[in-house]
Amino acid sequence: MRRFVIVGHKVDTSGDFKLDDLAGSTGRLDILLRCINSAFFLSHGIRKDVEVYLILQGEPNPPVTVRISGEEIRYLNPDERSTGALIRNALLKVEGDEIRSSPGIYVSKQSFADVISDLASKSEIVYLKEDGEDLRHKQFDDDVTFVLSDHQDLTPEEEAILLKHMPSIVNLGPLSYHADHCIIIMNVDLDRKM
Amino acid sequence: MRRFVIVGHKVDTSGDFKLDDLAGSTGRLDILLRCINSAFFLSHGIRKDVEVYLILQGEPNPPVTVRISGEEIRYLNPDERSTGALIRNALLKVEGDEIRSSPGIYVSKQSFADVISDLASKSEIVYLKEDGEDLRHKQFDDDVTFVLSDHQDLTPEEEAILLKHMPSIVNLGPLSYHADHCIIIMNVDLDRKM
Numbered sequence: 001m002r003r004f005v006i007v008g009h010k011v012d013t014s015g016d017f018k019l020d021d022l023a024g025s026t027g028r029l030d031i032l033l034r035c036i037n038s039a040f041f042l043s044h045g046i047r048k049d050v051e052v053y054l055i056l057q058g059e060p061n062p063p064v065t066v067r068i069s070g071e072e073i074r075y076l077n078p079d080e081r082s083t084g085a086l087i088r089n090a091l092l093k094v095e096g097d098e099i100r101s102s103p104g105i106y107v108s109k110q111s112f113a114d115v116i117s118d119l120a121s122k123s124e125i126v127y128l129k130e131d132g133e134d135l136r137h138k139q140f141d142d143d144v145t146f147v148l149s150d151h152q153d154l155t156p157e158e159e160a161i162l163l164k165h166m167p168s169i170v171n172l173g174p175l176s177y178h179a180d181h182c183i184i185i186m187n188v189d190l191d192r193k194m
Numbered sequence: 195m196r197r198f199v200i201v202g203h204k205v206d207t208s209g210d211f212k213l214d215d216l217a218g219s220t221g222r223l224d225i226l227l228r229c230i231n232s233a234f235f236l237s238h239g240i241r242k243d244v245e246v247y248l249i250l251q252g253e254p255n256p257p258v259t260v261r262i263s264g265e266e267i268r269y270l271n272p273d274e275r276s277t278g279a280l281i282r283n284a285l286l287k288v289e290g291d292e293i294r295s296s297p298g299i300y301v302s303k304q305s306f307a308d309v310i311s312d313l314a315s316k317s318e319i320v321y322l323k324e325d326g327e328d329l330r331h332k333q334f335d336d337d338v339t340f341v342l343s344d345h346q347d348l349t350p351e352e353e354a355i356l357l358k359h360m361p362s363i364v365n366l367g368p369l370s371y372h373a374d375h376c377i378i379i380m381n382v383d384l385d386r387k388m
Contacts, residue, residue: 020214023273030273034231043370078372079217079224080274173382176237178272184378188367 003145005053013061015091027058033080034180065110073104120165132169148179197339199247207255209285221252227274228374259304267298319361326363342373
């Protein structure tokens with residue numbers, strides 16, 4: 001299983017936002033929507049061996065975790081707006097423990113620490129840093145989790161939580177890339193190593 | 195210079211469409227908007243050494259070519275909707291010869307054959323095919339043009355035009371990827387070879 005955890009530091013957790021202004025009024029949910037596209041879409045289908053966790057840290061109700069299963073997902077299209085509608089629906093249903101919002105989309109009040117702790121018990125954790133090992137020279141476990149952030153870096157607190165679990169440190173290339181582009185780079189590299 | 199030519203076979207050339215339904219009512223302009231994101235965005239800026247050509251083949255006014263210069267572009271944001279507005283504005287201004295629609299965005303009635311013929315005179319042309327040479331083993335000229343298609347393959351006529359110019363044939367990886375994802379793969383590979 002490939003897993004991608006993406007932290008949205010300011011993403012609105014109310015679900016009370018307009019699909020017409022995903023980039024302006026949602027705390028940059030648009031970035032995470034592009035990450036979902038990158039994680040799941042192949043030319044002729046959906047990657048069933050992928051799972052995405054969005055950790056939403058914005059007001060008024062943080063944290064919220066949205067988990068998306070490639071094995072179970074339905075009604076996923078590549079465009080930002082339709083995926084925005086699926087995530088908004090999930091936000092409107094959040095309670096505490098994980099519940100299903102729609103096929104393949106689950107929502108809970110899990111924190112970043114909860115999610116990383118759970119995944120570290122069953123998956124290699126990978127942290128992307130410029131001084132890490134070159135992705136192309138790195139072999140990964142069959143169950144691997146990549147941790148990414150939106151347009152802001154992980155906070156010192158989030159980084160401390162992550163480092164506690166002794167992640168692999170990996171570098172993707174000579175420049176610094178958007179989170180959704182990073183996911184493409186990792187997916188294609190893993191495709192070559194399968 | 196890196197150039198990406200992307201053919202949108204059904205993209206509406208009237209400019210008369212709604213930004214609220216880019217995936218449903220535009221002949222899949224949404225695909226090309228994601229290609230623009232992939233071509234230009236770095237974490238901390240725009241790739242100035244990139245140029246994108248969108249060849250729009252849909253009704254009612256085909257062909258239309260939109261050229262986007264990374265050196266000159268302004269007002270470009272990563273989300274689909276705002277880029278959709280820039281392209282719509284260009285479509286509303288098309289005449290015959292190339293004119294500037296907004297900073298860095300140019301529109302003309304050039305055809306696929308016109309664009310490829312012009313670029314082949316100054317740039318290595320690359321055609322992506324599953325039986326091509328592995329991208330990672332290929333060295334490219336400093337001025338290189340990658341030709342891609344939207345969710346439909348190039349037509350036999352388009353492929354014949356392309357092959358007439360003796361393109362390099364390149365394979366990106368073991369699976370088949372969306373056009374916007376292909377652009378990420380190529381950009382990052384070129385970054386490593388710079």
